[in-house]
Amino acid sequence: xxxxxxxxxxxxxALDLSGTSPTPFSRLVRxxxxxxxxxxxxxxxxxCTALLTAAVMVIQLAVVVVQDLVVSYNDFLTSTNFSIGLLxxxxxxxxxxxxxxQRTAMVTFSLEPHRGRVILAKLVVGLLLGIAAVVIALxxxxxxxxxxxxxxxxxxxxxxxxxxxxxxxxxxxxxxLTGFAFAALLLNSPAAIVLYMVYQFVLPTIFGIGGALIxxxxxxxxxxxxxxxxxxxxxxxxxxxxxxxxxxxxxxIWLVIPLVIGVRRVLTAEVK
Amino acid sequence: xxxxxxDIASTAPTPFSRLVRxxxxxxxxxxxxxxxxxxxxxxxxxxEIIAVSVxxxxxxxxxxxxxxxxxxxxxxxxxxxxxxxxxxxxxxQRTAMVTFALEPRRSLVILAKAIxxxxxxxxxxxxxxxxxxxxxLVYGLAQGGADWTFGWKDFAAFLITQVLAMLGGFALAALFxxxxxxxxxxFVYKWVxxxxxxxxxxxxxxxxxxxxxxxxxxxxxxxxxxxxxAEDWAQLVVSAVIWLGLxxxxxxxRVLRAEVK
Numbered sequence: 001x002x003x004x005x006x007x008x009x010x011x012x013x014a015l016d017l018s019g020t021s022p023t024p025f026s027r028l029v030r031x032x033x034x035x036x037x038x039x040x041x042x043x044x045x046x047x048c049t050a051l052l053t054a055a056v057m058v059i060q061l062a063v064v065v066v067q068d069l070v071v072s073y074n075d076f077l078t079s080t081n082f083s084i085g086l087l088x089x090x091x092x093x094x095x096x097x098x099x100x101x102q103r104t105a106m107v108t109f110s111l112e113p114h115r116g117r118v119i120l121a122k123l124v125v126g127l128l129l130g131i132a133a134v135v136i137a138l139x140x141x142x143x144x145x146x147x148x149x150x151x152x153x154x155x156x157x158x159x160x161x162x163x164x165x166x167x168x169x170x171x172x173x174x175x176x177l178t179g180f181a182f183a184a185l186l187l188n189s190p191a192a193i194v195l196y197m198v199y200q201f202v203l204p205t206i207f208g209i210g211g212a213l214i215x216x217x218x219x220x221x222x223x224x225x226x227x228x229x230x231x232x233x234x235x236x237x238x239x240x241x242x243x244x245x246x247x248x249x250x251x252x253i254w255l256v257i258p259l260v261i262g263v264r265r266v267l268t269a270e271v272k
Numbered sequence: 273x274x275x276x277x278x279d280i281a282s283t284a285p286t287p288f289s290r291l292v293r294x295x296x297x298x299x300x301x302x303x304x305x306x307x308x309x310x311x312x313x314x315x316x317x318x319x320e321i322i323a324v325s326v327x328x329x330x331x332x333x334x335x336x337x338x339x340x341x342x343x344x345x346x347x348x349x350x351x352x353x354x355x356x357x358x359x360x361x362x363x364x365q366r367t368a369m370v371t372f373a374l375e376p377r378r379s380l381v382i383l384a385k386a387i388x389x390x391x392x393x394x395x396x397x398x399x400x401x402x403x404x405x406x407x408x409l410v411y412g413l414a415q416g417g418a419d420w421t422f423g424w425k426d427f428a429a430f431l432i433t434q435v436l437a438m439l440g441g442f443a444l445a446a447l448f449x450x451x452x453x454x455x456x457x458x459f460v461y462k463w464v465x466x467x468x469x470x471x472x473x474x475x476x477x478x479x480x481x482x483x484x485x486x487x488x489x490x491x492x493x494x495x496x497x498x499x500x501x502a503e504d505w506a507q508l509v510v511s512a513v514i515w516l517g518l519x520x521x522x523x524x525x526r527v528l529r530a531e532v533k
Contacts, residue, residue, distance in 0.1 A: 041450070067475055082464070090456055101364070188304070190451045194353055197455070201463035202349060214326055 023112050028121035029128075036095065036125060045094065049087040049133065054140060056083045061144045070155035071148070074164060076141035078234050081171065084133050088172055089179030089200075092126045093192045096183035096266070105271045115267050123180065130176045134169050167233040174230065178255055184262025187269065199254070200227065226250040286375050291384035292391075299358060299388055308357065312350045312396065316343045320407040328414040336422040339407040343400035344430050349462065351396060351434060352441025355389045356454045359445040359527075368532045378528050386442060393438045397431055429496045436492065436516065437462075443516055446523025449530065461515065466490060488515040 036042050060079050064071050099105040112118050149156040178199070183192040207225050211218040222229065229246040232239050239247070299305050323342050327334045359382075362368040375381050412418025440461070445454045469487045473480040484490060488511040494504035 041452075063472070063475055069475070086460065086464070087456070090452065094452065190304075190353065190357060190455055191307075193452055193455050194350070194459075197459035197463070198349065201459060210326075213330060213332065 025117060025121065028112060028117060029124050032095070032118075032121045032125040033128065036091070036129065041098075042094070045087065045091055046129075049084060049091070050136060052087065053080050053083040053133075053137060056080065057140050057144045061147060064148065064155070065151050068152065068154055072155055072157040072159045073141055073145045074159050076144045077137060077160075077164075077168060080137040080141070081234055084137055084172060085175050086200075088130060088133055089175045089196050090193060091129055092176040092179030093183040093196065094189060095122050095126055096180060097187060097189040097192055100187045101189050103272075109271050116263075119184070119263055119266055123177075126176050126180055127173060130173045131169070134172050137168075137172075138165070163238070167239075171230060171233055174251070174255070177259070178226075181255055181259035181262055184266055185258045186262075187265065204228065222246045223249045224253060226254040286380075288380060288384065291375060291380055292387050295358070295381075295384045295388040296391060299354070299392060302361075304361070305357070308350070308354055309392075312347060312354075313399070315346050315350070316400065316403055319343065319346050320403050324407050324411050324414070328411055331415075333419070334408070334411055335419045336404060336408045337426055339411070340401055340404035340422065340430070341426075342407075343403055344434070347396045347400060348434060348437050349459075351393055352437050352458055352462075353455060354392060355438040355441035356445040356458065357451060358385045358389055359442060360449060360451040360454055363449045364451055366533070372532050379524070382446070382524055382527055386439070389438045389442055390435055393434050394431075397434060401427075425498055426496070429498070432495050433492050436512070439520070440488075440516055443519035443523055446527055447519045448523075449526065462489060485510045486514055487511060 037046055056079050057076055060071075060076065063069070099108055108118060109115055145156055145158065179192070179196050182195050182199075183189075186192045186195065204225070204227055207221055207228070211221045223246055226247075229243065229250045232243050300309055319342050320339060323334075323339060326332070362371055371381060372378055408418050408420065441454070441458050444458050444461075445451075448454045448457065466487065466489050469483045469490070473483040484507045488508075491504070491508040491511045493499075494501075494508050497504075499505065
């Protein structure tokens with residue numbers, strides 16, 4: 001990197017890049033991580049996720065104490081499936097789509113033309129944020145359970161197990177990845193968010209109606225309903241061999257296929 | 273040197289009808305807007321084809337109204353997204369600067385957008401009924417006779433609830449001026465909150481009494497039932513003030529005063 005780089009071509013000067021090392025992957029991950037919270041939209045999304053999680057737990061704690069209900073550590077944790085489960089995928093979606101809606105893709109892919117590495121870095125950031133969300137949820141659930149033990153004689157059992165925690169991590173990461181896959185597929189924030197919300201809240205109803213009306217669809221449903229295949233992970237029944245098979249097949253449809261098509265699309269899309 | 277003046281005395285202000293025409297065109301002449309409308313049409317078509325084939329094969333008794341109801345279910349969650357994007361795209365695509373420069377009376381622009389939202393809702397209702405008509409015709413041919421029962425009461429209720437859904441999205445959009453936030457909040461409010469209200473009502477007696485007054489989705493049942501109970505309608509009005517009136521009032525105030533960047 002010398003004055004040579006300023007020279008016009010054809011004057012006998014060469015741009016010597018041999019001493020410039022390629023951007024290390026760790027720097028890409030650090031950059032993508034910073035990009036999630038250093039804009040106002042990103043920062044407030046993270047804050048909203050944390051606040052919503054805390055609010056849901058506080059309401060749950062208040063109701064439980066006043067109504068003398070018996071709940072345990074796991075019940076507090078499960079309620080975060082609603083708050084984190086709702087907003088974590090949106091974080092995953094905006095990780096990808098904001099590059100296109102805010103037109104930063106041009107800069108991002110100019111500075112690192114190996115798009116595959118950028119996508120991988122974003123994926124790693126998404127998974128890291130998922131882990132962070134899980135840690136926050138575990139911490140908040142512990143605080144609530146501690147408070148419950150102090151305020152009420154009922155419930156408050158510390159029924160956390162390694163298996164349950166592993167399921168919880170898996171659930172949150174899958175939510176994040178599904179959002180990420182839909183985003184890569186559509187490369188458009190509103191479209192990806194609407195698709196995710198429909199998949200999350202509307203599709204189960206449609207599957208239910210279909211299953212009730214048609215006999216063969218009732219048999220097919222477990223194999224294509226990704227959301228329902230995850231239910232045994234948090235309702236305490238645990239995953240059987242068949243549950244895992246349902247999970248793998250429906251996950252292939254809803255997660256792997258969109259992700260493969262989406263990544264291919266990002267790799268080849270014209271950046272405008 | 274005399275002061276230069278621009279005489280605009282003979283320039284007529286932009287007529288409101290032109291604003292409405294303009295906003296209507298803006299809803300479909302971009303790729304995003306076009307495909308949103310296109311997606312609604314394609315989804316409704318796909319759903320009706322599935323509904324006809326399934327019910328004909330399974331010998332399920334269907335009425336004209338049932339097919340229209342299928343279309344209504346689908347449009348009820350995409351229409352509000354349209355309502356949201358009518359408003360938020362001005363801010364996300366930064367066209368607000370041009371829009372409000374050409375028509376600085378912002379309230380007229382907002383009103384034009386709201387009217388366009390209602391017009392598009394009416395258009396989808398007409399479309400849903402037309403598709404339902406065709407679906408029922410095909411079903412009748414397959415089954416050897418169709419049931420043309422279609423309650424005009426249901427039609428009116430359908431119309432009103434769709435307009436309410438559209439305005440609900442519009443209100444949230446004005447409140448947040450951000451597409452992603454408005455869409456997320458809209459889906460939470462339409463699909464998640466009713467479930468939470470039900471849990472809360474089952475657990476707490478006082479909330480059980482309160483819930484009907486704040487559950488806008490649940491209160492809309494009064495429209496479908498043409499309830500004769502004054503309490504049902506009072507609950508609808510109260511919950512509508514909370515979920516429609518307040519966001520709309522705060523949102524419009526925000527749009528009227530926001531710095532356009």
